[in-house]
Amino acid sequence: MSLLEGLVITFRFGVLMIMSLIAGLINLLSFIFPPGKKSVSGEIVLITGAGSGLGRGMALSFARLGATIVAWDINKEANEATVQMIREEGGKASGFVCDCSKRDDIYRAAQEVKSSVGHVTILINNAGIVSGRKFLDCPDDLIQKTMDINTNAHFWTTKAFLPHMVEQNHGHLVSIASAAGFSGTAGLADYCSSKFGAVGFAESIRHEMRIQKLSGVHVTCVCPTYINTGMFTGAKVKEIENMEPDFVVQQIVDAVLRNQFWVVLPWSASALSAIQGLLPLPIADAAQDFINQHQSMDNWVGRQGEKKDK
Numbered sequence: 001m002s003l004l005e006g007l008v009i010t011f012r013f014g015v016l017m018i019m020s021l022i023a024g025l026i027n028l029l030s031f032i033f034p035p036g037k038k039s040v041s042g043e044i045v046l047i048t049g050a051g052s053g054l055g056r057g058m059a060l061s062f063a064r065l066g067a068t069i070v071a072w073d074i075n076k077e078a079n080e081a082t083v084q085m086i087r088e089e090g091g092k093a094s095g096f097v098c099d100c101s102k103r104d105d106i107y108r109a110a111q112e113v114k115s116s117v118g119h120v121t122i123l124i125n126n127a128g129i130v131s132g133r134k135f136l137d138c139p140d141d142l143i144q145k146t147m148d149i150n151t152n153a154h155f156w157t158t159k160a161f162l163p164h165m166v167e168q169n170h171g172h173l174v175s176i177a178s179a180a181g182f183s184g185t186a187g188l189a190d191y192c193s194s195k196f197g198a199v200g201f202a203e204s205i206r207h208e209m210r211i212q213k214l215s216g217v218h219v220t221c222v223c224p225t226y227i228n229t230g231m232f233t234g235a236k237v238k239e240i241e242n243m244e245p246d247f248v249v250q251q252i253v254d255a256v257l258r259n260q261f262w263v264v265l266p267w268s269a270s271a272l273s274a275i276q277g278l279l280p281l282p283i284a285d286a287a288q289d290f291i292n293q294h295q296s297m298d299n300w301v302g303r304q305g306e307k308k309d310k
């Protein structure tokens with residue numbers, strides 16, 4: 001390397017350091033003085049997997065803030081129950097049965113929503129499943145289905161609803177991913193892959209909006225650890241308590257109102273990703289072993305006690 005090349009690299013590294021410091025300072029300031037909350041009154045909020053857990057919680061919360069809710073779920077009765085709860089509180093909601101593992105069904109339901117309710121302005125990709133099996137024990141069709149619901153559905157719903165948001169420079173995409181979307185975990189290979197996909201998609205779309213200067217279209221990417229909704233009953237990491245759904249819902253809604261991109265819950269889970277990114281592999285492994293991350297699915301039974309074969 002010539003002296004000139006060395007100087008150029010040192011200069012670039014210096015600029016990068018200064019920019020990182022400025023970005024860190026801006027982040028710290030927005031933590032101390034969080035941005036104000038926007039209104040979602042009158043917005044049309046579509047939530048996939050609205051029949052249960054976080055989906056139902058978010059539907060009720062956004063309805064209470066004056067939004068019109070479009071509830072999607074494969075489970076008709078559960079979805080209708082969510083719609084009914086919202087209507088009983090005086091809110092506006094309609095339900096559509098949609099199998100988010102099927103692209104054609106997503107496009108069909110999207111068309112129905114556009115003609116009967118209107119253009120969706122906040123899209124929350126929340127529907128998800130977990131197989132709970134070690135990779136070699138997991139049937140191919142279940143791996144495929146996990147990818148179809150947890151990742152691919154995000155492509156098709158976004159294709160259906162983003163164009164109008166772009167046209168109006170107004171909208172919000174919310175990806176309910178997972179802490180499994182930045183930290184590969186034994187016993188969750190298919191689930192982690194699907195959530196890494198969801199995180200990558202959310203990040204990429206955020207950049208597409210930013211580069212096109214579409215400052216009115218926001219993206220939020222939600223990465224929680226285990227929550228007591230039933231989906232992960234029996235799963236547990238050491239030292240990090242499983243979270244209550246109400247707490248997670250409230251954090252998500254708050255982040256959407258503040259147009260915040262990352263929602264990592266609990267905050268200590270961010271440390272995991274920092275450790276993985278910055279420290280040598282054996283230290284990162286030791287940190288994960290300390291919290292028994294890779295045994296966390298050993299006692300998983302899921303919602304219906306659907307314990308996998310070991």
Ligand SMILES: NC(=O)c1ccc[n+]([C@@H]2O[C@H](COP(=O)([O-])OP(=O)(O)OC[C@H]3O[C@@H](n4cnc5c(N)ncnc54)[C@H](O)[C@@H]3O)[C@@H](O)[C@H]2O)c1
Pocket residue numbers: 048049050051052053054055072073074075078098099100101125126127128129149176177178179223224225226227228229230231232
């Ligand atoms: N529970 C957790 O510990 C946890 C942690 C991190 C991330 N997440 C993610 O949060 C999201 C919500 O999870 P939850 O805990 O509320 O789960 P949940 O099982 O309570 O809700 C999931 C909903 O998705 C619906 N659904 C399943 N397959 C569908 C399909 N093919 N088409 C349409 N709807 C379908 C279900 O009927 C259900 O109503 C999921 O994406 C999940 O991966 C959950």
